[in-house]
Amino acid sequence: MTREELDAAVVTEQERSQSFRHHVDVCIAAGCLSSQSEVVLNSLRTEIRERGLEKECALRGVGCMGLCKAGPLVALDGQAVMYQTVAPADAPEIIESLDTAPVERLVCPVNMPFFNRQTRIALENSGQIDPERIEEYIARGGYSALAEALAELTPAQVVERITASGLRGRGGAGYPTGLKWSTVVKAPGSQKYVICNADEGDPGAFMDRSVLESDPHRLLEGMAIAGYAVGAEQGYIYVRAEYPLAIKRLKTAIRQAVRADVLGTTIMGSRFNFQVDLRIGAGAFVCGEETALIASIEGGRGLPRLRPPYPAEYGLWGKPTLINNVETFASVPVILRKGSEWFAGIGTGKSKGTKVFALAGAVQNTGLVEVPMGITLREIVFDIGGGIPGGKRFKAVQTGGPSGGCIPEAYLDQPVDFETLAQLGSIMGSGGMIVMDETSCMVDVARYFMDFCRTESCGKCVPCRVGTVHMHNLLTKISEGQATLDDLAMLEELCDLVRHTSLCGLGQSAPNPVMSTLRYFRDEYLAHIQDKRCPAGVCHIAPEVTA
Amino acid sequence: MKPAEQVTVLKINGDEVSAHADQTILDVARENGIEIPTLCYLENLTEVGGCRLCLVEIKGAAKLQPACVTRVREGMEVATHSSRLDTYRRKILELIFTERNHICSVCVANGNCDLQDMAAALGMDHVTYPYLNPSVPVDLSHELFGIDQNRCILCTRCVRVCAEIEGAHTWDVRNSGINSRVFTDFNEPWGESQTCTNCGKCVNVCPTGALFKKGKAVGERTRQIDFLPYLKTMREELK
Ligand SMILES: Cc1cc2nc3c(=O)[nH]c(=O)nc-3n(C[C@H](O)[C@H](O)[C@H](O)COP(=O)(O)O)c2cc1C
Ligand code: SF4
Ligand code: FES
Numbered sequence: 012m013t014r015e016e017l018d019a020a021v022v023t024e025q026e027r028s029q030s031f032r033h034h035v036d037v038c039i040a041a042g043c044l045s046s047q048s049e050v051v052l053n054s055l056r057t058e059i060r061e062r063g064l065e066k067e068c069a070l071r072g073v074g075c076m077g078l079c080k081a082g083p084l085v086a087l088d089g090q091a092v093m094y095q096t097v098a099p100a101d102a103p104e105i106i107e108s109l110d111t112a113p114v115e116r117l118v119c120p121v122n123m124p125f126f127n128r129q130t131r132i133a134l135e136n137s138g139q140i141d142p143e144r145i146e147e148y149i150a151r152g153g154y155s156a157l158a159e160a161l162a163e164l165t166p167a168q169v170v171e172r173i174t175a176s177g178l179r180g181r182g183g184a185g186y187p188t189g190l191k192w193s194t195v196v197k198a199p200g201s202q203k204y205v206i207c208n209a210d211e212g213d214p215g216a217f218m219d220r221s222v223l224e225s226d227p228h229r230l231l232e233g234m235a236i237a238g239y240a241v242g243a244e245q246g247y248i249y250v251r252a253e254y255p256l257a258i259k260r261l262k263t264a265i266r267q268a269v270r271a272d273v274l275g276t277t278i279m280g281s282r283f284n285f286q287v288d289l290r291i292g293a294g295a296f297v298c299g300e301e302t303a304l305i306a307s308i309e310g311g312r313g314l315p316r317l318r319p320p321y322p323a324e325y326g327l328w329g330k331p332t333l334i335n336n337v338e339t340f341a342s343v344p345v346i347l348r349k350g351s352e353w354f355a356g357i358g359t360g361k362s363k364g365t366k367v368f369a370l371a372g373a374v375q376n377t378g379l380v381e382v383p384m385g386i387t388l389r390e391i392v393f394d395i396g397g398g399i400p401g402g403k404r405f406k407a408v409q410t411g412g413p414s415g416g417c418i419p420e421a422y423l424d425q426p427v428d429f430e431t432l433a434q435l436g437s438i439m440g441s442g443g444m445i446v447m448d449e450t451s452c453m454v455d456v457a458r459y460f461m462d463f464c465r466t467e468s469c470g471k472c473v474p475c476r477v478g479t480v481h482m483h484n485l486l487t488k489i490s491e492g493q494a495t496l497d498d499l500a501m502l503e504e505l506c507d508l509v510r511h512t513s514l515c516g517l518g519q520s521a522p523n524p525v526m527s528t529l530r531y532f533r534d535e536y537l538a539h540i541q542d543k544r545c546p547a548g549v550c551h552i553a554p555e556v557t558a
Numbered sequence: 559m560k561p562a563e564q565v566t567v568l569k570i571n572g573d574e575v576s577a578h579a580d581q582t583i584l585d586v587a588r589e590n591g592i593e594i595p596t597l598c599y600l601e602n603l604t605e606v607g608g609c610r611l612c613l614v615e616i617k618g619a620a621k622l623q624p625a626c627v628t629r630v631r632e633g634m635e636v637a638t639h640s641s642r643l644d645t646y647r648r649k650i651l652e653l654i655f656t657e658r659n660h661i662c663s664v665c666v667a668n669g670n671c672d673l674q675d676m677a678a679a680l681g682m683d684h685v686t687y688p689y690l691n692p693s694v695p696v697d698l699s700h701e702l703f704g705i706d707q708n709r710c711i712l713c714t715r716c717v718r719v720c721a722e723i724e725g726a727h728t729w730d731v732r733n734s735g736i737n738s739r740v741f742t743d744f745n746e747p748w749g750e751s752q753t754c755t756n757c758g759k760c761v762n763v764c765p766t767g768a769l770f771k772k773g774k775a776v777g778e779r780t781r782q783i784d785f786l787p788y789l790k791t792m793r794e795e796l797k
Pocket of ligand 1: 179180181182183184185186208209210211212213296297298299300301302334335336337339441515516517
């Protein structure tokens with residue numbers, strides 16, 4: 012496909028779309044699928060066919076629209092009207108309503124803050140296109156950034172643009188993406204690799220999953236641009252086996268991209284070759300850690316190793332390897348299309364652009380949200396999230412999953428950026444955000460995450476392998492009202508030890524949930540220990556037997 | 559012939575030392591008579607950096623680094639001992655002691671055990687953390703050797719010597735985290751292993767009494783590991 016053909020494809024698809032009087036979009040990403048959106052899609056299809064409206068009414072499955080709690084979601088005419096919790100039996104009424112007034116009973120207000128306070132970059136096409144049709148991605152500007160890069164930019168200029176955008180890795184640590192790319196460029200050797208980390212192991216997180224399921228071509232385009240920039244011809248997507256739908260859509264997307272000549276050899280008439288293959292992870296959390304991930308692709312046990320050397324210098328098969336997160340790659344095409352300055356204009360001084368969060372827990376609107384960096388936690392929880400349901404009191408918001416921490420009410424007005432979250436004892440992480448109300452016990456929360464780390468520890472290094480078990484035992488003892496102040500001191504000592512002596516990020520950050528809850532909710536720990544009482548009423552503390 | 563190696567100058571504990579650019583901190587320290595505690599490390603085997611006893615402080619580095627794996631750099635300033643490092647090392651050793659069931663008084667390696675020696679050297683005379691008392695198996699199915707998982711510290715020396723020197727790769731680690739276990743082949747009893755060559759190298763490199771020669775009583779185990787440099791040189795020459 013040449014650039015002219017790409018432009019022509021845009022026109023063709025737009026004409027096709029405009030030939031319909033109405034558009035009915037049904038979310039077929041994981042959230043809505045789990046509430047039977049596929050059945051809804053089928054009943055709408057039957058309804059349209061029975062009324063003979065196939066030529067007037069375009070029906071399609073689209074990616075995630077964000078408000079997963081209200082699924083199945085159905086959008087009419089480019090989200091002019093949105094319906095929530097749609098049942099298959101609602102199909103006749105929905106089709107009927109196309110030329111009349113919306114079905115009040117099903118309407119989901121689209122002008123609420125949940126939708127209009129978001130800024131969509133990584134998710135710009137999510138819910139807007141059929142993820143299984145490359146034509147729709149192209150019609151929304153897809154692959155034009157790759158075309159431009161190949162035709163007009165040198166690899167060095169591509170790296171410069173990414174650097175100028177201020178993009179930082181979305182996989183957790185926020186490493187400057189441009190710097191990483193230029194390290195790979197500078198690393199000696201002609202054989203280099205690009206890897207996309209789609210292992211997404213944080214409990215409750217599904218940002219990357221949503222991109223993969225809703226807009227897989229965006230990832231392929233981002234990776235191809237990266238391959239061009241760093242001089243790699245082979246890319247791998249390491250995706251967890253628990254995401255079968257994402258795997259299926261990626262496979263479809265790769266096939267389509269090769270056929271459309273935007274992947275493969277001599278891409279778009281240039282001399283650039285780039286191939287993408289999938290590697291399926293077996294579900295170990297630690298395989299999201301980049302060196303373990305590489306060991307896993309190489310066919311070994313997924314064990315982390317010491318860095319440096321970093322993968323940028325010594326990665327897959329010992330070759331310089333660029334490894335980035337899904338959301339990082341997903342931001343790349345937009346940066347080239349809209350410009351580095353545009354991207355750098357969003358966000359804060361050191362944290363540019365947007366971040367996708369999986370909003371979960373005790374909040375009205377659970378689902379996926381993409382917000383500009385620098386937004387306050389309060390805006391996310393109370394405006395976008397709609398606050399705490401059931402008239403309960405907010406207690407804390409947990410970010411960063413098992414490597415993160417709990418942030419209390421006093422800091423709700425702090426901006427969400429890499430540095431601030433770290434100062435508050437949490438981390439940005441990959442985007443998990445769990446809201447907790449007064450019915451959550453902070454000791455129990457810490458114990459939950461420590462249980463996760465203990466189970467997911469690979470076992471290679473002593474502090475993490477043994478230390479997390481002791482910390483979990485101590486937290487259990489505290490939650491059962493059996494602990495003493497000495498146990499608490501031992502827990503704190505272990506936090507320090509495991510944090511500073513573990514080999515990889517898993518062990519180094521495993522104490523974070525404990526340390527942050529101790530920092531802000533020490534009184535809850537003390538209540539369990541000294542008063543044998545769980546203030547939130549979560550932990551079962553057996554009454555003391557008096558002889 | 560290897561190309562002329564670059565010489566690097568660094569400081570260890572305040573003293574200037576010179577090294578080859580591809581040497582580890584541990585190598586250089588030992589060449590200069592500075593002792594850094596190690597357990598998983600064994601000269602001539604690939605380093606894993608798992609036991610964390612060899613962690614050192616490097617000026618300007620945010621994190622402690624394992625001396626056995628970290629390569630030297632020009633101008634590096636390393637501190638191999640400090641009260642913080644000593645404490646961490648003792649605590650890590652305590653963790654190892656709590657993980658399995660190390661009862662020296664009934665062990666074949668009593669008096670000839672790297673773990674015991676290390677505890678003495680680091681002044682770890684008591685364990686503050688609770689013992690985990692796991693129930694782990696003993697396998698005596700091999701005609702010459704036995705393995706008592708109660709004494710295994712998961713250093714993976716046996717795994718490495720078997721794969722890297724003997725070339726058999728009979729041993730590996732299965733499961734993860736606290737449930738990690740060394741095992742042979744496809745986890746059949748050692749005596750039924752199709753790949754074990756009965757060479758005994760694993761027994762000789764085991765730092766504790768986990769791997770032992772049958773028929774030895776408490777404290778009777780001896781070890782011989784002087785075959786390692788010789789075999790490693792042979793292997794490298796074949797490359
Ligand atoms: C225990 C552990 C788990 C991780 N899991 C993931 C993951 O699931 N996805 C991811 O993108 N990065 C994960 N990371 C971070 C990666 O190691 C790596 O930093 C990241 O993929 C780099 O991409 P970025 O620069 O685009 O953020 C994990 C790190 C650790 C220590
Ligand atoms: S910190 Fe934990 S997960 Fe990482 S290498 Fe050590 S044992 Fe494995
Ligand atoms: S000797 Fe370096 S980590 Fe074990």
